[in-house]
Amino acid sequence: MSIETDIKQKKFRSPYHRLTVNLIYTSNWLMYQQLETLREYGITPQQYNVLRILKGQYPQPIKVNAITERMLDKTSNASRLVDKLLAKELLIRNSCPSDRRAVDVVITEKGLDLLAQLDPVILEAEKNLQTLTPEEADQLSDLLDRLRKTEK
Template sequence: MIEDITTKHARAYFTFIKASSWMEKKIKGALKPFGITHVQLNVLHILYRNAPEPVSVNSIKEQLLDSNPDVTRLLDRLTKKGFISRETCPNNRRRIDITLTKEGEAILYEAHKRAKISVGDFFEKKITEEEAIELKRIIDKIIK
């Protein structure tokens, strides 16, 4: 018998994994009508947060919530949809500057609103502010 899978820590781990899966499923369903993924939404958010300044590919890689090794293909898809633009940096021809288009900003706004609602307004409908602070503290402790 495997005894260590019944400990309180093990149960917390499995609950954490279940919660993560639940959130990803909720967000995936909310984003489906917009034809974008959670990672693509994250890229749009990074660009919005930095606007009007362009963002380099490396900076996007560093800021992604999910480590995605194929950022180039991710950016290709967003460019094809008209949500981002890519231009060669005038000061450094080896650097590509990425910016959010008006279409990308509109999709970000609507998709973010739908995703937020899907997980209980970032848990506002499920936990108190104090619980949110404690949850963040515990998660930060786990991932650092």
């Protein structure tokens, strides 16, 4: 479907306005799909992002501020997310030996097991994107990268 059909709007100010609305709408559509996929596993997309960051760092610890720098959603409160994942025993938190004000975080076996369980589920959910060819997906990704290069 077109963005015009999905939001029942016939005209836009410009192609750039249409693009802006389409990007926001599509981003929310993707986020909702991920939210629905992860709900069954008791985690949010932001918590999933933290676990993926920790898995990429594993077995080395990472500081909470470094997690924040790597997160997809820069408005998320990484400390709060770490607390929630700690309560679910999906990570451990220790004081940093070199800086007592900092905290080191490491994913647990339970967290790694959850991610292993989620891998095929996420792959299945990504099939929704296969209306694009791999080449088109690369092209769209490159165009989005180019858009962000204009940030000031």
